[in-house]
Amino acid sequence: MLIIQKYGGTSVANPERIKNVAKRIARFQAQGHQVVVVVSAMSGETNRLIALCKEVQPACDPREMDVVISTGEQVTIGLLAMALKDIDIKAKSYTGGQVRILTDNTFTKARILAIDEANMRRDLNQGYVLVVAGFQGEDEEGNITTLGRGGSDTTGVALAAALKADECQIYTDVDGVYTTDPRVVPEARKLDTITFEEMLEMASLGSKVLQIRSVEFAGKYKVKLRVLSSFEDEGEGTLITVEEEKNMEQPIISGIAFNRDEAKITVLGVPDKPGIAYQILGAIAEANIDVDMIIQNVGQDGSTDFSFTVNRGDFVKAQKILEDMLPQVGARQVIGDNKICKVSAVGVGMRSHPGVASRMFKALAEEGINIQMISTSEIKISVVIDEKYLELAVRVLHRAFQLDQPS
């Protein structure tokens, strides 16, 4: 088998852990597998480099910032290759540019355009373990680029797709994907499998096991993706599958996700006419503020209320923008609340099972938790509630959908 293994920053945090990773790789090779390893920077290193950049130039130049922060992964590939050679494994490191992982030139958040797999294939056939720097590539002109936070996952999946690997294993400090955060619900269970779509919803809702772009990528290129712990030698982790492969006994709901980092803004008395949503959200988007949930109700008396949520860090800025344009929009008032959170039930099972929403609302009502906003997609139901009810709501829903019981 050809296996891609990706190790995150905590897995390679110091020489001792790097040696442990080398031993794990050696075991896979001894089983007859070809292995390509993707690594992140040693934990803390990227933040240290970013701090240096900001100290020198507060408005960091993106091209030069990529030159600096890409060194974090470059150090790790050299060290891991050395650790492998130290236990007599043939190994060779590759920077993103050496592979060549071709990206566009959007510095600090570049997108992968193509991967040249010829050299890697040649080295694999000669028995080398390849150690590739995650998070980085180069553009057409040879400038160094980085893929944005968590980009090493994307590198792993992209390499798996390019090399047609049998499996892409993502090693983290957790041993798989859970029905919800075990710190909130001790009864949370590890899932053996989860679909790509569910994983996308879980990831974007705050379960930070995998970077969302890497999951999209894996789904698109049908890469078999597995999340595992780099600190345990046993365990199968969680396999992320295309839906069809899941067994028939699929539970309705796979997990409860939540996100504390939300704030709600409502524009009251918006004229109910075409183009208003664009007018409001266009100004927000121009200020580079990401909008999450958007709710607009049917209007009465020719006016309506328009609500949406943003990251808490953008709350003040977004409110200011809207207040400045109140007259122009012809709306009455802007109100906001940054003491809210979002809780979501996620599961492909809800497609074929009616009544999931009402079961969710009933469970919350029984605890006296007021729902402020509701948003649904095919495989998830999200509610916005008062922040102080977050833990209670997650526990209640986890129990209501019997996630604490083995499937």
Next chain:
Amino acid sequence: MLIIQKYGGTSVANPERIKNVAKRIARFQAQGHQVVVVVSAMSGETNRLIALCKEVQPACDPREMDVVISTGEQVTIGLLAMALKDIDIKAKSYTGGQVRILTDNTFTKARILAIDEANMRRDLNQGYVLVVAGFQGEDEEGNITTLGRGGSDTTGVALAAALKADECQIYTDVDGVYTTDPRVVPEARKLDTITFEEMLEMASLGSKVLQIRSVEFAGKYKVKLRVLSSFEDEGEGTLITVEEEKNMEQPIISGIAFNRDEAKITVLGVPDKPGIAYQILGAIAEANIDVDMIIQNVGQDGSTDFSFTVNRGDFVKAQKILEDMLPQVGARQVIGDNKICKVSAVGVGMRSHPGVASRMFKALAEEGINIQMISTSEIKISVVIDEKYLELAVRVLHRAFQLDQPS
């Protein structure tokens, strides 16, 4: 003018100093000069990276070590380019590979084979200040290489040669080349000029201002080289010239160099026949031990004594090697002394001035300093003496050749 400026590790040790370097560059650009800057790793960084490597693999793999340690300079180029942009100077960083500085594949001590100056020339003509990583290049296959300790000086000189720069300025933490170490002789004077040959002798004898390879390189390609302080805004530093340019009032001796890091080994009773020197020194060279001075006297009674000096760190090892081969060589005994030092008078003037050696020996004799070994070249006279006389000998010679008086 096109100026190459090289800044060492202490000059870019932290964000504050990097900003100061940016301001200095800005002043040169404001005077209408084109500037290419070569930088080292922030001081301490290369040692930190080497320590990491050794912790992971005590017998560091050279290819992977270069991948790791080359990141030190890569961080600096990004940061300095950012500091320049922060004060509105158009700037662009280049790694060694991006330039492309083509080297052989002798990892950790590669030699520069060629420099592609097309891209740099294009960017210079568009008004950019270029910031190039010192110490690194890439081989024909795109592997990262480094040039060995002090290699950033070599990068600076090589770029000056490739771009036919008007001057190559080496910024360090001293303001020029001195007649001797001012810590030993407070009256030591800064030299306005020194010849390449003298500089070579001074550098190899322990005046660690410039890396010796870079001086050779500069001499070969007739690069105008100047040593300056990066902490002072005034001062012309020391210009390193080809001999012909020096004025006629050239003093006989330019400086007194010394080296504490020496040990002396003598093989007694060596049969006086062809091939013996090779037999002894061949074994030493095979063990990768550098030999400095070599003395063999005319033999008496068919046997002779053979002496040489090595770095003090190699003393025990070298003695052991020779003791093991005593029977094979047919010599009587190996004796050694690691409490010695070497003191040298250097100056192109001695070519045309006889009597320099006797003046030197007389000065030492007057202080009762016994000379153990003597070695001469066209422009230097070196003596090996007891280590405890080092400071005294340097002071006495500095005065004897009137180096404390303005020329």
